Amino acid sequence: MTAPLRVALLGCGTVGSAVLRLLDEQADDLAARIGRPVEVAGVAVRRPDRHPEVPAHLLTTDAQALVTRDDVDLVVEVIGGIEPARTLMLAAFAAGKSVVSANKALLADDGVALHAAAAEAGVDLYYEAAVAGAIPMLRPLRESLAGDQLRRVVGIVNGTTNYILSRMAETGAGFAEALAEATDLGYAEADPTADVDGFDAAAKAAILASLAFHTAVTASDVYREGISAVTALDVARAAEIGCTVKLLAICERVANGAGDSVAVRVHPAMIPTTHPLAAVGGSFNAVFVEAEAAGELMFYGRGAGGEPTASAVLGDLVAVARNRVAGVAGPGITTYAELPARPIAETPTRYHVSLDVADKPGVLATVAQEFARQGVSIATVRQDGHGDAATLVIVTHSAPDAALSATITALREMPAVRGVTSVLRVEGLS
Amino acid sequence: MTAPLRVALLGCGTVGSAVLRLLDEQADDLAARIGRPVEVAGVAVRRPDRHPEVPAHLLTTDAQALVTRDDVDLVVEVIGGIEPARTLMLAAFAAGKSVVSANKALLADDGVALHAAAAEAGVDLYYEAAVAGAIPMLRPLRESLAGDQLRRVVGIVNGTTNYILSRMAETGAGFAEALAEATDLGYAEADPTADVDGFDAAAKAAILASLAFHTAVTASDVYREGISAVTALDVARAAEIGCTVKLLAICERVANGAGDSVAVRVHPAMIPTTHPLAAVGGSFNAVFVEAEAAGELMFYGRGAGGEPTASAVLGDLVAVARNRVAGVAGPGITTYAELPARPIAETPTRYHVSLDVADKPGVLATVAQEFARQGVSIATVRQDGHGDAATLVIVTHSAPDAALSATITALREMPAVRGVTSVLRVEGLS
Numbered sequence A, B: 001m002t003a004p005l006r007v008a009l010l011g012c013g014t015v016g017s018a019v020l021r022l023l024d025e026q027a028d029d030l031a032a033r034i035g036r037p038v039e040v041a042g043v044a045v046r047r048p049d050r051h052p053e054v055p056a057h058l059l060t061t062d063a064q065a066l067v068t069r070d071d072v073d074l075v076v077e078v079i080g081g082i083e084p085a086r087t088l089m090l091a092a093f094a095a096g097k098s099v100v101s102a103n104k105a106l107l108a109d110d111g112v113a114l115h116a117a118a119a120e121a122g123v124d125l126y127y128e129a130a131v132a133g134a135i136p137m138l139r140p141l142r143e144s145l146a147g148d149q150l151r152r153v154v155g156i157v158n159g160t161t162n163y164i165l166s167r168m169a170e171t172g173a174g175f176a177e178a179l180a181e182a183t184d185l186g187y188a189e190a191d192p193t194a195d196v197d198g199f200d201a202a203a204k205a206a207i208l209a210s211l212a213f214h215t216a217v218t219a220s221d222v223y224r225e226g227i228s229a230v231t232a233l234d235v236a237r238a239a240e241i242g243c244t245v246k247l248l249a250i251c252e253r254v255a256n257g258a259g260d261s262v263a264v265r266v267h268p269a270m271i272p273t274t275h276p277l278a279a280v281g282g283s284f285n286a287v288f289v290e291a292e293a294a295g296e297l298m299f300y301g302r303g304a305g306g307e308p309t310a311s312a313v314l315g316d317l318v319a320v321a322r323n324r325v326a327g328v329a330g331p332g333i334t335t336y337a338e339l340p341a342r343p344i345a346e347t348p349t350r351y352h353v354s355l356d357v358a359d360k361p362g363v364l365a366t367v368a369q370e371f372a373r374q375g376v377s378i379a380t381v382r383q384d385g386h387g388d389a390a391t392l393v394i395v396t397h398s399a400p401d402a403a404l405s406a407t408i409t410a411l412r413e414m415p416a417v418r419g420v421t422s423v424l425r426v427e428g429l430s
Helices: A013-025 A027-034 A064-067 A084-094 A104-121 A136-142 A157-172 A175-184 A197-214 A232-240 A306-326 A363-373 A401-412 B013-024 B025-032 B063-067 B083-093 B104-120 B136-144 B158-171 B177-182 B198-213 B232-240 B306-326 B363-373 B403-413
Strands: A005-010 A038-044 A075-077 A098-101 A149-155 A243-255 A262-272 A286-289 A297-301 A348-358 A378-386 A391-396 A417-426 B005-010 B038-044 B074-077 B098-101 B150-155 B243-254 B259-273 B284-291 B295-302 B349-358 B379-385 B387-394 B417-426
Touching: A005 A013, A005 A064, A005 A084, A005 A306, A013 A027, A013 A038, A013 A306, A027 A038, A027 B349, A038 A064, A038 A075, A064 A084, A064 A348, A064 B306, A075 A306, A075 B158, A084 A098, A084 A104, A098 A104, A098 A306, A104 A197, A136 A197, A136 B136, A149 A197, A157 A175, A157 A232, A157 A243, A157 A286, A197 A243, A197 A262, A232 A262, A232 A348, A232 A417, A243 B136, A262 B243, A306 B136, A348 A363, A348 A401, A348 B005, A363 A378, A363 A391, A363 A401, A391 A417, A401 A417, B005 B013, B005 B063, B005 B083, B005 B306, B013 B025, B013 B038, B013 B306, B025 B038, B038 B063, B063 B083, B074 B083, B074 B306, B083 B104, B098 B104, B098 B306, B104 B198, B136 B198, B150 B198, B158 B177, B158 B232, B158 B284, B198 B259, B232 B243, B232 B259, B232 B349, B232 B417, B349 B363, B349 B403, B363 B379, B363 B387, B363 B403, B387 B417, B403 B417
Parallel strands: A005 A038, A005 A075, A075 A098, A262 A417, B005 B038, B005 B074, B074 B098, B259 B417
Antiparallel strands: A149 A243, A149 A286, A243 A262, A286 A297, A297 B295, A348 A391, A348 A417, A378 A391, B150 B243, B150 B284, B243 B259, B284 B295, B349 B387, B349 B417, B379 B387
């Protein structure tokens, strides 16, 4: 067998150490699949003393020197964050080395420039692990569906929030209580902001949208609402209309007069329990795709964790290694479509609204009139009287999000409305 | 833009005509994604007069001449069947042209030789459409999971049988009645043998197993049972134990003393309604994958139909076209593992058995003794007495299939057993 391909590993946390272990355990298989053995050239970490499991001669704190070393062929970046990951990646490309990354934040911020740098150097940049962990999702979007037109990509791409919302549905708990449980069990980090406020999902949405619509989409183009405002009542109301609450990353191609645009948003929403995404519980992830010719597709699996993420990293590593052996680079991304980003205000959505109102004649008419005045058409109303009060549960048809939120604002100020008790968008209803 | 890539289309039935239409409708997008426009060079059909939708100058009956023409760059084969598809494919490779195929029968029979011919010619052979229609499944197995060890691949890969079994479950109908309905609605062909007897699923199982286990598996290695013997009682019994009946294509890596082997089988089985595959209804397909590092994954979507299949064909076409533009060939398949095929007799399975017995003391003991004598351990027994008779419903633990079928044979001959009324394998129970 020919000389080994040598890999520089940047970062050795949960994912990095799983990558190291699998590279060792599966060495024979990887060599047979690639056509050359794979060997670890070095592991860059901040504190070498914290990695007794790694042979000392492999450890280094000088990541920059490691990625440009002549005896390194491929780079695996699992540090995360923007810097120093970005600088290291660019240094690797400049030195002619392909990079496999799991870095959603960096790719969502700067994917186009990084791809351009890789293409200029004639090397590969793959990052299957950055979105939906072990689920093969980016390669299908980049390659398998490259002959189709995508309409929508809707994903449950954050396991922490999915666990919290699943527990709220199962136990009736409020957000704070479910978050505390998730933290205790290690499903939520000590600072859960990135997950709970939707930053993690927004980065993944930007990556999915870029690939799905051949358009440069960054995290700043993504409308984002987290789950901290989701109440036990929202979850109960969802169940009453045959729905469940999920934090969704939604990437849509929206047709309008002047030409299509791309709307990308992350927010909690009610979806029907019959929707394939509704059954995705706990820390699992899934991505639902609607394409013109292929129709509906779904991809399901583990979205996080050392081993599942390492599986995706190693799949990419085999791909870039095969390309290296063949002396080629794989196809990059295309952003030729350059579709404009559609602001949330102009994006069509549907709302569920629960109101406490006075139970007297004419209230429903007054409320309905307000929806009509804002151009919002009502799909269903349920009125439950109790004493002198009543609850109105309204699900709207699709309307520009701004019209819906203006309606809610107006409702809050109506004398007949005692309180707006639950407002949540609804997705996937026919 | 540079000169177009020219495509020869072999066959113009449901899939072929959808491919033609999409090539036309999406010409601009395909050109942008590939870097060169794609043009149809010719369409080979048996009866040109039956294709008024195809421009006359493109039609030809001489497929052999078409695939070797100098002005053809890529070949799309959607004729199906072994010959003349095989000869045409080899001719295309010899002439230096990559091939995209939807031909499961041919790939299941002769995939290794065809890949070898493609590799020798330095061209590509892709066939995503051959298994599970629009669902990106083969590329994830070949590439995304190339760094992982697969344990099992379990698929619902035949829409006709899944429709029939779904209807049996919904309506309580027997097989013949549900088949007649499927035929009326166009979900089953006039001669439904290939679907109903599991030949179609077995070909797909062979392809999945080959890719999953890096081992040459052909359709003749696949144990095959169709669904024509599934009764309304089987379906009812399944529901009683919280299961549903599906025709499964199961590809497993089985560990044993002498080394691992690969067991590939297609048969109806009861699976728990909580299993992700249980919810796959009607004509949908899904493939469930268990990998060492990735854990559980599922891929879901439309398994047949002109447009969904054409989506998969065009995805492959973009891939081989990009390779052609780059002057490279993608990675082929590897069969280095050469795992032996494990016969069904030695493959561990679990059975559900329903027996009509005399309701008298000692019968359960006698029956249980027979299981024990064959080395089969019982997981659960339910006994329902009615008058002087009783029904025994038994679910076994896992045992070699031969021991289970020997047990059934022995039970049929026991005086205390009035009848063995339902026998079906069980999968996915914990």
